[in-house]
Amino acid sequence: MAESGLQPYKGGYYLWKYIPSLPAAVIFTLLFLALTALHCWRVYKTRLWLGIWFAIGGLMEFIGYAARCSASSNTGKLMPYIIQNTFLLLPPVLFAASVYMTLGRIIRSVGPSGERYSPVGTTWLTRVFVAGDAVAFCIQGGAAGLMATGGEKAGVGEKIIIGGLVVQVVMFGLFVVTAGVFHWRYERHAVGAVAYGGGGWREGLVVLYGVSGLIMARSVFRVAEFSMGQDGYPLTHEWTLYVFDSVLMLGAMLVFYVWHPSKLKGSTARDRIDSGLVDGESGMGMQLKTGQGQYH
Numbered sequence: 001m002a003e004s005g006l007q008p009y010k011g012g013y014y015l016w017k018y019i020p021s022l023p024a025a026v027i028f029t030l031l032f033l034a035l036t037a038l039h040c041w042r043v044y045k046t047r048l049w050l051g052i053w054f055a056i057g058g059l060m061e062f063i064g065y066a067a068r069c070s071a072s073s074n075t076g077k078l079m080p081y082i083i084q085n086t087f088l089l090l091p092p093v094l095f096a097a098s099v100y101m102t103l104g105r106i107i108r109s110v111g112p113s114g115e116r117y118s119p120v121g122t123t124w125l126t127r128v129f130v131a132g133d134a135v136a137f138c139i140q141g142g143a144a145g146l147m148a149t150g151g152e153k154a155g156v157g158e159k160i161i162i163g164g165l166v167v168q169v170v171m172f173g174l175f176v177v178t179a180g181v182f183h184w185r186y187e188r189h190a191v192g193a194v195a196y197g198g199g200g201w202r203e204g205l206v207v208l209y210g211v212s213g214l215i216m217a218r219s220v221f222r223v224a225e226f227s228m229g230q231d232g233y234p235l236t237h238e239w240t241l242y243v244f245d246s247v248l249m250l251g252a253m254l255v256f257y258v259w260h261p262s263k264l265k266g267s268t269a270r271d272r273i274d275s276g277l278v279d280g281e282s283g284m285g286m287q288l289k290t291g292q293g294q295y296h
Contacts, residue, residue, distance in 0.1 A: 007076030015081045016071070017236040024238070025068035028246050032061040035253045046262040050101040057091035058253055064088035065246075086144040088245065089161070089222070092215045093137040093168060095252055096175075099211055100129040102261045103179050106204045109264040110186065117185040119178055132171040139164030158226045165223045172216050179208055200264045207259045214252045218245050 009015045036058030043051045064087030071080035104122040107114040115122055139160060146157025183205050221244035225234035234240040 005075075007074070009076050009078060009081075014075070015078065016075045017230070018238050019075060020068045020072045020084075021238060022069060022072040024242060025065050025072060028242070028250070029062060029065040029069060031250055032058055032065060032253075035250065035257065036062055038257050039253065042257060042260055042262070046260070048260075048262045050098050050105070050261065051256075053094040053098040053101075054253060054256055057094035060087045060091045060094070061249060064091075082145055085147055086141065088241075089140055089144055090137060092218055092249060092252075093133055093140065095211070095249070095256075096168070096172065096215055097130055097133050098256065099208055099215070100133065100175060101126055102204065103175070103182075103208060105261050105264060106201050106208070107182060109204075110201050114182075114186065117189065118182040125178065129171060129175055132167065136164045136168040136171065139167065154230065158229065162223055162226050165219050165226070169216060169219050169223065172212055172219070176209065176212050176216075179205060179212075203259060204261065204264055207255060211252045211255055214248045214255075218248045221245065 005019055006014050006016055036055055039051060039055040039058055043049065043055055064084045067080045067084035067087065071077070071084060074080055104126050107118050107122050107125075118125065120128065143157045143160035143164065146153045146160070221234070221240070225232065225240070228234060234244075
């Protein structure tokens with residue numbers, strides 16, 4: 001049964017299972033606007049373009065919660081529903097892109113010996129994980145609109161989104177393993193670890209673990225949310241969205257702003273102008289060709 005005060009979209013079909021809270025939506029609209037502005041300022045100041053994905057993701061969060069503000073009094077209108085559904089679903093995928101690129105920067109920051117301790121070279125590390133991220137983005141983005149159609153298409157949309165979220169979780173799991181292997185190898189075997197100990201790479205890895213954990217927890221929640229269906233507890237109780245999505249993504253943006261990759265020492269000037277999508281194509285590729293091998 002539809003909640004009292006809800007407006008139907010078509011006939012007896014309701015887009016929402018509850019009336020979105022206007023105060024909550026306003027608060028998070030303003031919070032994400034503030035953090036997005038800070039990330040934009042940091043990108044402009046440092047010219048470290050890998051951070052642009054946090055700025056774009058934050059802008060999407062802002063638009064998504066602004067749409068929820070509109071939807072609070074327009075639960076029968078399709079556009080606010082689609083906008084908030086899509087723009088709140090996708091930002092973590094963009095956040096992940098910045099996180100993936102940052103690991104390559106951390107590995108380079110410890111010096112020429114860093115890459116041999118990574119199970120994946122920095123060139124391929126960024127390419128592989130960002131490619132997986134792009135696949136997850138396309139899958140989820142393409143299916144988000146189906147959620148509003150109702151009937152069988154909505155069910156298909158849910159299943160496709162679950163698939164995209166699973167891809168995201170798997171890629172993040174592999175990423176954390178990659179970061180952990182590099183961390184363990186470098187700490188245990190690299191004689192340069194002491195010399196480069198003040199470069200901020202340890203703090204950087206801790207931050208990556210923390211931000212990755214927040215995004216991973218949010219993605220697992222979303223998998224559970226869509227797996228339970230339209231009448232499941234998460235999609236019928238608004239507080240779950242704010243606790244297991246909004247707060248976690250706000251935390252990820254805040255942590256990445258407080259500790260920013262620009263604080264790393266020892267990385268090359270190329271990091272400031274390279275978005276990281278072809279991370280290390282020229283410089284690191286030349287190092288690999290000169291015989292710098294992987295650690296075994």
